Amino acid sequence: MDFAPSSSTAALVGDVRSGAPAYLPPTDPVLMKLMVTGPFGVGKTTFVRTLSEIPTLHTEETMTAAGAPVDDISRTPGKTATTVAVDFGRLTLTGGEFVLYLFGTPGQRRFLPLWEDLARGALGALVLVDTRRLADAFDAMDLVEEAGLPYTVAVNRFPDTPPIALDAVRAALDLDPATPLVEVDAREREGCVDALIALTEHVLDRLPQETAP
Amino acid sequence: MSTPPRRRLVPAYLATHGRTAAAGTHGLDRLSVLHAAADLPAGLGGEHRQLWELVRPGALTLAEAAAHLRLPVSATVFIAADLAERGALSVRAPIPSAQPVNRDLAERLLSGLRALK
Numbered sequence: 262m263d264f265a266p267s268s269s270t271a272a273l274v275g276d277v278r279s280g281a282p283a284y285l286p287p288t289d290p291v292l293m294k295l296m297v298t299g300p301f302g303v304g305k306t307t308f309v310r311t312l313s314e315i316p317t318l319h320t321e322e323t324m325t326a327a328g329a330p331v332d333d334i335s336r337t338p339g340k341t342a343t344t345v346a347v348d349f350g351r352l353t354l355t356g357g358e359f360v361l362y363l364f365g366t367p368g369q370r371r372f373l374p375l376w377e378d379l380a381r382g383a384l385g386a387l388v389l390v391d392t393r394r395l396a397d398a399f400d401a402m403d404l405v406e407e408a409g410l411p412y413t414v415a416v417n418r419f420p421d422t423p424p425i426a427l428d429a430v431r432a433a434l435d436l437d438p439a440t441p442l443v444e445v446d447a448r449e450r451e452g453c454v455d456a457l458i459a460l461t462e463h464v465l466d467r468l469p470q471e472t473a474p
Numbered sequence: 475m476s477t478p479p480r481r482r483l484v485p486a487y488l489a490t491h492g493r494t495a496a497a498g499t500h501g502l503d504r505l506s507v508l509h510a511a512a513d514l515p516a517g518l519g520g521e522h523r524q525l526w527e528l529v530r531p532g533a534l535t536l537a538e539a540a541a542h543l544r545l546p547v548s549a550t551v552f553i554a555a556d557l558a559e560r561g562a563l564s565v566r567a568p569i570p571s572a573q574p575v576n577r578d579l580a581e582r583l584l585s586g587l588r589a590l591k
């Protein structure tokens with residue numbers, strides 16, 4: 262099969278659509294989805310690319326001004342449409358037991374109707390924030406909260422980011438005490454994996470204990 | 475563009491292909507797994523043929539297929555539904571949409587992620 266474990270292909274980046282398709286492993290994997298969102302330019306695409314074992318893929322989703330997702334705007338004349346770019350990548354785990362999809366999506370509030378559609382079935386979301394403009398993260402936090410997803414906030418530090426303590430970030434974002442807050446460099450794999458672990462631990466915390474009825 | 479795909483309320487593959495049909499299963503999803511089954515029915519060309527050929531060597535999710543074909547996800551849904559209705563495509567529901575994630579699944583996902591380190 263055209264299937265390689267993630268570790269050996271993590272560095273495989275490049276242009277996206279031209280590549281040969283990477284077929285799913287023949288293990289009948291459980292597919293799971295996590296959202297990666299946040300304000301403009303915060304590092305969403307970079308994060309997905311760093312972790313993905315396949316060259317990241319890209320779809321354009323169209324949303325009418327009224328907010329309804331549409332398949333072809335040309336068939337609904339008179340409506341203006343917004344295009345939302347979605348980057349996604351894939352991570353095979355446990356020898357093909359799971360395939361985890363990471364959907365990198367913009368976090369602006371106006372995308373709410375499409376965002377809910379994109380997020381359907383997702384386990385949770387990672388909200389990337391830039392401490393130089395923390396308030397820009399509120400939209401993304403609203404989106405994930407309205408979609409009902411558990412989330413973790415990841416501070417993506419840039420070279421000219423002034424130092425700011427995580428406690429101060431937590432206070433400025435008015436985070437629920439239970440919401441994890443981590444730091445990442447979206448270009449560095451180890452930290453990105455840690456961010457997904459923090460998110461998955463949080464997802465697990467929020468799932469009810471299974472008790473026999 | 476080839477024959478414009480039609481909208482349908484209940485995708486026929488739900489009735490004709492196994493494994494789905496559990497209560498709460500909704501039609502094709504971005505993570506539905508598509509794999510060619512049988513031959514391409516006569517009369518289907520264009521984007522239908524492209525999708526069918528794309529998933530002949532192996533399975534891909536609908537979102538991946540859309541990206542490779544450079545089609546909107548929503549258009550790919552209709553094309554896939556057409557093919558599935560004619561038995562040319564097998565469709566498997568992504569497990570989390572068919573049944574909610576439980577702790578066991580989340581714990582196994584967590585150990586899978588930890589093993590990446």
Ligand SMILES: Nc1nc2c(ncn2[C@@H]2O[C@H](COP(=O)(O)OP(=O)(O)OP(=O)(O)O)[C@@H](O)[C@H]2O)c(=O)[nH]1
Nearest residue numbers: 301302303304305306307417418419420446447448
């Ligand atoms: N220093 C540093 N630069 C980063 C990091 N993450 C992303 N960048 C850079 O920041 C820029 C924006 O990153 P993208 O990944 O494109 O951000 P995005 O959120 O996908 O942007 P949009 O899709 O345009 O909203 C790129 O030039 C990246 O190389 C990081 O963790 N550290």
Ligand SMILES: [Mg+2]
Nearest residue numbers: 305306307348
């Ligand atoms: Mg981007």
